[in-house]
Amino acid sequence: AQKVTQAQTEISVVEKEDVTLDCVYETRDTTYYLFWYKQPPSGELVFLIRRNSFDEQNEISGRYSWNFQKSTSSFNFTITASQVVDSAVYFCALFFQGAQKLVFGQGTRLTINP
Amino acid sequence: NAGVTQTPKFQVLKTGQSMTLQCAQDMNHEYMSWYRQDPGMGLRLIHYSVGAGITDQGEVPNGYNVSRSTTEDFPLRLLSAAPSQTSVYFCASRNGWMNTEAFFGQGTRLTVV
Numbered sequence: 001a002q003k004v005t006q007a008q009t010e011i012s013v014v015e016k017e018d019v020t021l022d023c024v025y026e027t028r029d030t031t032y033y034l035f036w037y038k039q040p041p042s043g044e045l046v047f048l049i050r051r052n053s054f055d056e057q058n059e060i061s062g063r064y065s066w067n068f069q070k071s072t073s074s075f076n077f078t079i080t081a082s083q084v085v086d087s088a089v090y091f092c093a094l095f096f097q098g099a100q101k102l103v104f105g106q107g108t109r110l111t112i113n114p
Numbered sequence: 115n116a117g118v119t120q121t122p123k124f125q126v127l128k129t130g131q132s133m134t135l136q137c138a139q140d141m142n143h144e145y146m147s148w149y150r151q152d153p154g155m156g157l158r159l160i161h162y163s164v165g166a167g168i169t170d171q172g173e174v175p176n177g178y179n180v181s182r183s184t185t186e187d188f189p190l191r192l193l194s195a196a197p198s199q200t201s202v203y204f205c206a207s208r209n210g211w212m213n214t215e216a217f218f219g220q221g222t223r224l225t226v227v
Contacts, residue, residue, distance in 0.1 A: 006156075043202070043223075044220050044221065047215065047216075093157075097211070097214075100164070100211065101162075101172070102147075102159070104156035106154055
């Protein structure tokens with residue numbers, strides 16, 4: 001079964017704290033892609049990152065970083081020095097080419113308090 | 115750069131009414147799909163299409179119909195709306211079997227009373 005689990009339903013931190021959003025996935029496919037999307041209060045889905053199953057290099061983009069570990073089937077997302085504008089719902093998603101489907105986790109609502 | 119356009123943005127229906135959610139993309143993408151977003155459940159796939167004239171069911175297809183007569187358009191029809199279909203609906207498109215990046219519309223918030 002293909003599944004994405006985001007165990008943290010809600011996280012609330014004070015501005016400038018670092019915060020990590022967890023994502024654990026299940027798939028039998030050897031070729032797959034992992035995504036993170038941001039959904040701000042305005043409601044649209046904003047693409048953040050895509051990582052394929054053959055590339056375990058961590059990635060950093062400004063204050064955002066991603067840690068992909070196949071050994072633990074995890075693709076965690078860290079925001080360093082969080083800001084109020086980071087407040088949003090964040091979704092982790094898995095794409096497996098066998099069925100050409102994008103499977104989403106339940107989402108984590110992140111609130112950054114000033 | 116319109117991308118994926120959904121209309122309407124908001125809609126209130128009475129139980130039993132029918133309506134069509136529109137989705138159009140101007141990127142000549144082959145793949146289009148519809149998701150619904152419910153609290154605590156992420157986005158779930160309703161129907162998808164791999165090209166004009168080809169559609170298939172996703173995870174939660176009951177109560178919805180789709181068709182794909184052109185590459186650009188992928189409307190979602192609710193034949194007899196039910197309160198359980200109150201949700202936010204997203205349309206997405208992507209280009210090609212190997213291309214995994216999906217572009218999402220702005221969403222349609224539907225309330226069925």
